[in-house]
Amino acid sequence: MKMIASAFNRAEEFILCFALLEMSVLAFVQVVMRYVFGTSLTWGEEVLRYQICFIAFFGADIGLRYGAHIKTEVINLFLPDRLKPLMNAFVFMAVFAFSSAIVYFGMTLVLKVAASGQLTAATRIPKFWIYLPMPIGGFFMAVRSASYVVREVRKFCSKADLQLSPS
Template sequence: MAGFDRVLTRVENVLAAGSLGLAALVAIVAVLLRTITGQILFWSEEAVILLVITSTFLGAVVTLRYDEHVNVDLVALFLGERGKRVLALVGIAVTLVYLGIVGAFAWLVLAEPYARLTLTPALKLPLWLATLPVPVGFTLMFVRACEIASRMLRGRDPYPEKTAEREAEQAAEREAEGAAARDDEPGPRRADDGDGEAGR
């Protein structure tokens, strides 16, 4: 399972960061060309939009991995540890149903005739290729949610990366507080300080 998690994490990171980085690169090149040479990359705006959409849907997978999606935990405040665990399992089950249904319909949209016959205005890409990040993103999120559910059912930490990051931050804070406390401690008193006062 650890090997699968590493591979999935690498795929998520490369696709999300790569698409956003490529969007930034295209935008920078387009601006520089326009400023320096006066030439316009007519396709750059559409490319940047498609790449940002790609990074959004693939970045949502990374957000799920770190449990950073918006959620309201009011009910969990009134529950014990077992109740919180049951609520978390219900939540991930609902998430799986949602991702499964929407992801399946997203793949079906790609099979529609207009998705194959319609071309994007500037890049002249078939529409199915432009909308491919949607089903791919939902599929990756479904796979990641399955992994989270598997961890929950085995009684393990469902978000180990988030926990490790939190523990590292807490350790850094404790170290900083310890260093500040050491700096505030008075230094050794010199032997001649008192003698000097007494001699005056």
């Protein structure tokens, strides 16, 4: 299972790195074309906006993995060591609830836009593809936060067992 998670993590980081690289190249080309040649790609700005959304929703999962999101660190400073895993589990349950809401409402939006048949202005691709990273990124965050809840509860249980066992 750890091997699958590791492969998924590497793939996720590779895709996001590639997306950032592609975005940087496209932005550079847009600037050069606009200020040197006096024209620009008609679809460039639209694709850049969509890439920002893609990176934000998929990058949120990587931020969760590295602990880069805001959390209740101040409360952990005052808690005894054995209760810290419970507080962390509570935080990850809140992240799971939020991520699940993103999945639900994001999927609702994707289905409504798909049913309407809307196309993007410059690239003329179905607009539901633009909204699809929202529920997918939310799903990845929900799965990761659920696994972190399990990890923190196991930590708490193992610390509780250590304290209950006779010395």
